[in-house]
Amino acid sequence: MEPVIVLVGRPNVGKSTLFNYLTRSRDALVADYPGLTRDRQYGRGKVGSRPYIVVDTGGLGDDPEGVALGMQSQAMRALDEADVVLFLVDARAGLTAADEELATVLRRRGTPLYLVVNKVDGMNRAMAGAEFHRLGLGEPHMIAASQGTHVAPFIEQVLTDL
Ligand code: GDP
Numbered sequence: 001m002e003p004v005i006v007l008v009g010r011p012n013v014g015k016s017t018l019f020n021y022l023t024r025s026r027d028a029l030v031a032d033y034p035g036l037t038r039d040r041q042y043g044r045g046k047v048g049s050r051p052y053i054v055v056d057t058g059g060l061g062d063d064p065e066g067v068a069l070g071m072q073s074q075a076m077r078a079l080d081e082a083d084v085v086l087f088l089v090d091a092r093a094g095l096t097a098a099d100e101e102l103a104t105v106l107r108r109r110g111t112p113l114y115l116v117v118n119k120v121d122g123m124n125r126a127m128a129g130a131e132f133h134r135l136g137l138g139e140p141h142m143i144a145a146s147q148g149t150h151v152a153p154f155i156e157q158v159l160t161d162l
């Protein structure tokens, strides 16, 4: 089966935008994946000759009671299905308390994880990434999901590293 890439991050960081970009070429929502639920969206995509399944965890962090309770949500269970997690943050908003809370939880998990700084369009990439080093999740990867900037080579790297 294809590797499963799960997109997480607080609301509005660009998860659905990235999901749409990553599934655009085949535009096939997955209907036959084991454990499929309505809380999250599954899609198939391909970079080069490598296929993957990508999961958009829409509900995560939308919970008014905060990330901690949200962690028990259905959406959060998507992490258990992940071969790799992409943790998205927003270069324009900068580092937020919700990002830090999520990072704390994600750091404890063994799943391979990449820190993805989205919305770097029109920004200096090095500057945009700098403050996110503090999350302690390794090198930030800068992208602009709405234009697909830097996305394909990054995903190819992620799949190669698996
Ligand atoms: P989600 O809540 O994490 O799924 O975020 P969305 O994908 O719905 O995006 C939230 C907002 O950010 C929308 O208005 C998007 O158009 C915008 N957005 C997403 N990606 C980018 C990007 O790369 N650059 C810019 N400037 N805006 C973006």
Ligand code: MG
Pocket (backbone or CB within 6 Å): 015, 016, 017, 058
């Ligand atoms: Mg969304």
